[in-house]
Amino acid sequence: MENKELAYMNGKFLVGLLCLLLTALSCFKKEQEPFTFVQLCDTQLGMGGYEHDIKSFKQAVSQINELEPDFAVICGDLVHHASDSSYADFKSILKGFNIPCYLAPGNHDVGNTPNDITLAYYRDVIGKDYFTFKNRDITFMVTNTQLWKVNVTHESEKHHEWFKHTLDSLGKKDASIFVIGHYPIFLKTPDEKEVYFNLPLNTRKEILSLLKKNKVKAYLSGHKHETVINQFGNIQLVSGETTSKNFDKRPLGFRLWNVTSDSVSHNFVALKEKE
Numbered sequence: 001m002e003n004k005e006l007a008y009m010n011g012k013f014l015v016g017l018l019c020l021l022l023t024a025l026s027c028f029k030k031e032q033e034p035f036t037f038v039q040l041c042d043t044q045l046g047m048g049g050y051e052h053d054i055k056s057f058k059q060a061v062s063q064i065n066e067l068e069p070d071f072a073v074i075c076g077d078l079v080h081h082a083s084d085s086s087y088a089d090f091k092s093i094l095k096g097f098n099i100p101c102y103l104a105p106g107n108h109d110v111g112n113t114p115n116d117i118t119l120a121y122y123r124d125v126i127g128k129d130y131f132t133f134k135n136r137d138i139t140f141m142v143t144n145t146q147l148w149k150v151n152v153t154h155e156s157e158k159h160h161e162w163f164k165h166t167l168d169s170l171g172k173k174d175a176s177i178f179v180i181g182h183y184p185i186f187l188k189t190p191d192e193k194e195v196y197f198n199l200p201l202n203t204r205k206e207i208l209s210l211l212k213k214n215k216v217k218a219y220l221s222g223h224k225h226e227t228v229i230n231q232f233g234n235i236q237l238v239s240g241e242t243t244s245k246n247f248d249k250r251p252l253g254f255r256l257w258n259v260t261s262d263s264v265s266h267n268f269v270a271l272k273e274k275e
Contacts, residue, residue, distance in 0.1 A: 033136055034258070034260040035070045035136055035258075036257060036258050038073070038254050038257070039073055039220050039255040039256075039266070040060060040073065040075065041077075041240045041254070042077040042223065042243070042245075043079075043090065043242070043244060044077040044078070044079060044080045044245075045089055046079060046086065047080045047245050048244040053080075053243070053244045056243045056244065056271055058096065059271050060243045060253075060254055061094075061097055065098045067269075068098075069256065070135050071099050071101065072100075072101045072102070073142070074102070074103050075104050075106075075222035075223075075240070076104045076107075076182025076221075077106030077109060077182065078103060078108075079108060080108055082108065082111075087125050102133055102180070103126060103127065103142075104129075104143065104180050105122055105146065106146070106222065106223060107146050107183075110144070111146070112150070113150050113152070114144075114146050114152050119152075128142075130144045130163075137175075138178065139175050139177050140177075140180060141163070141178070141179045143163060143179060145181040145182045145199065148160070148183070148199050149199060149200065163210070167179075167210050167214050170214060171213060171214030174215075176217060177214060178218050178219075178220065179220070182221055182223050183198065183199050184199075184221045184223060184228055185198065185199050185208060185219060185232075185237060186199070186204060186230065186237075187230075188230075197223060197224050217235070217236070217264050218236040218238065219235060219236070220238055222240065222242065223239065224247075225245060225248075226239070226248040227240060227250055227268075238255065240254065241253045241268060251270040252270070253269050254271075256268075
């Protein structure tokens, strides 16, 4: 009887020790290795003068290569007028990167009101218009905000279901998430009226709720051609400077993001005058 009691007590001790160990492991979080990436906005070849925009985009690529970030993202409006020739010029400059560069579509790429033809053209010439990619232990979601701005039969619903499902799935895994788009979600306040430069109010509310629920780190966008930096809870919302034309007279350039285990920050890098 004593041996049985001893075995029972030892068993309880081992189970308790195992539970403590599992609890400790579940609380342990792998430290994020620091890295940098670049946010480009509205390369939009033809917006500020075609040759000017080609030159400035090439300069941006050159400077970004010198900085050696992990990757770059372009937040939509790759070109001003989507055509075989403008996309050929864009892709030719894009090849100059020494790093991966991920592209989000803008309204000038797929149209203010996308349709089967414009979406198929973009997907054929450029690639997917919404997708995810990973860098280190962080997931980046690239969206097609034009499918939020206007209701495109079948396409908008499919895109939004993908967004909700993907974001919720990542949130359940406690993943670190960044979202990339073209349109700013809002410009000054979350409840402002819809205008050309922001998203529809009802859609905006749902997106913000999903971002907050799933602890998204930041939402990066372009479109405004003005620097717009907002905070929604713990989420940074940043529409950065362009390499084509800024309406607020800011210098042309891009944003360099620095990601660590404890912080997410960004700073502006101006394009240098080429000698």
